[in-house]
Amino acid sequence: MTDLTAPSGVEAPPPSVGEIFLGFLHLGLIGFGGVLPLAHHMMVEQRRWLTQAEFTDLLGLCQFLPGGNIINMSAAVGMRFRGAPGAVAGICGLIAAPTVIVLALAVVYGRYQDNPYVTHLVGGLAAAAAGLLCAVSVKMLLPLRKRALSLLVVAVCFVAIAVLRWPLLPVMLTLAPVSILLHARFRK
Amino acid sequence: MTATLLALAAIFAELSLLAFGGGNTILPEMQRQVVDVHQWMSAREFTALFALAQAAPGPNMMVVTLVGWRVAGLPGAIVCTLAKFGPCTVLTALLLRIWDRFKQARWRPLVQAGIAPVTVGLVAASAVLITEASNRASWSLYAITALVTLFSLRTRIHPLWLLAGGGLGGLAGVWFV
Numbered sequence: 343m344t345d346l347t348a349p350s351g352v353e354a355p356p357p358s359v360g361e362i363f364l365g366f367l368h369l370g371l372i373g374f375g376g377v378l379p380l381a382h383h384m385m386v387e388q389r390r391w392l393t394q395a396e397f398t399d400l401l402g403l404c405q406f407l408p409g410g411n412i413i414n415m416s417a418a419v420g421m422r423f424r425g426a427p428g429a430v431a432g433i434c435g436l437i438a439a440p441t442v443i444v445l446a447l448a449v450v451y452g453r454y455q456d457n458p459y460v461t462h463l464v465g466g467l468a469a470a471a472a473g474l475l476c477a478v479s480v481k482m483l484l485p486l487r488k489r490a491l492s493l494l495v496v497a498v499c500f501v502a503i504a505v506l507r508w509p510l511l512p513v514m515l516t517l518a519p520v521s522i523l524l525h526a527r528f529r530k
Numbered sequence: 531m532t533a534t535l536l537a538l539a540a541i542f543a544e545l546s547l548l549a550f551g552g553g554n555t556i557l558p559e560m561q562r563q564v565v566d567v568h569q570w571m572s573a574r575e576f577t578a579l580f581a582l583a584q585a586a587p588g589p590n591m592m593v594v595t596l597v598g599w600r601v602a603g604l605p606g607a608i609v610c611t612l613a614k615f616g617p618c619t620v621l622t623a624l625l626l627r628i629w630d631r632f633k634q635a636r637w638r639p640l641v642q643a644g645i646a647p648v649t650v651g652l653v654a655a656s657a658v659l660i661t662e663a664s665n666r667a668s669w670s671l672y673a674i675t676a677l678v679t680l681f682s683l684r685t686r687i688h689p690l691w692l693l694a695g696g697g698l699g700g701l702a703g704v705w706f707v
Contacts, residue, residue, distance in 0.1 A: 371587055406642065443587060444582060448582060468580065469696055469699075470675070472661040473682065497651070504654070518550075
């Protein structure tokens with residue numbers, strides 16, 4: 343296993359704060375939907391900031407903690423090379439362009455939202471965005487389909503949040519420890 | 531105004547630290563807070579913002595910025611963005627140094643195995659709630675959701691094309707519905 347805080351064995355020299363910002367700025371601009379495959383391409387293959395093993399290790403941390411993978415990844419990579427300024431550069435680079443773009447979209451939408459064409463266009467867009475979310479949940483559910491215990495937890499969580507509309511915090515604080523204990527107790 | 535900004539900051543900082551498994555898991559709670567608890571907008575407006583955010587590049591949680599914008603203008607957008615992306619990234623940066631010890635611990639895969647189904651349940655809840663809220667206007671919109679789901683599952687077509695198709699389908703509704 344590689345030590346994440348030590349200098350890496352990658353060929354390229356460690357990126358500067360500016361390079362970290364620009365790298366993630368680029369990712370934020372080109373990434374639609376799934377940014378992760380593009381992040382892998384940029385950091386491992388193109389700019390060689392990280393080796394494959396280092397990327398996998400970092401991704402493990404980012405998936406383990408709350409927050410989007412790529413969001414956490416931008417902070418982790420920046421932190422690793424340049425400390426706190428690098429982390430700030432990473433996350434700011436990642437969200438700078440998307441922030442400006444969504445706000446521009448919102449301004450345009452706000453101006454024309456009463457226009458029937460815009461209403462219908464955004465209505466269709468929302469229906470399609472919902473469809474993408476449905477597909478993601480099916481894809482996430484499939485690997486669990488043969489595990490009765492996991493499916494039970496999925497069902498309880500779904501009912502609590504979608505049907506009963508209970509707040510997330512108490513549901514999470516109860517269900518996560520119970521699920522962890524049950525999975526630890528009944529694992530194969 | 532300050533009270534609203536503080537409320538937004540509190541909501542999104544909490545969501546930031548509860549987002550195990552990424553942004554899609556916290557959509558139901560975001561919708562509950564913004565629509566039901568604080569009544570800042572309708573469920574349909576919320577899904578319209580979600581759709582706009584999905585149509586823009588970048589990480590998939592830019593809806594946070596738009597909610598802030600809609601509720602409290604530019605200060606709201608800035609507060610929500612910082613509150614949503616700050617806490618989780620600070621946590622990641624802090625834990626980076628001890629992750630080596632942490633990642634080999636025997637309890638780690640057990641914790642992950644236990645959290646995974648909770649994450650899946652939350653994403654499924656998001657899908658159902660967002661579908662229900664965005665298609666409330668017309669039953670025909672369910673056809674778009676169903677087709678996009680099917681295409682996304684069965685083909686490798688880029689999501690952006692599916693969004694574009696959905697937008698055009700919705701536009702066709704101007705003449706047919």
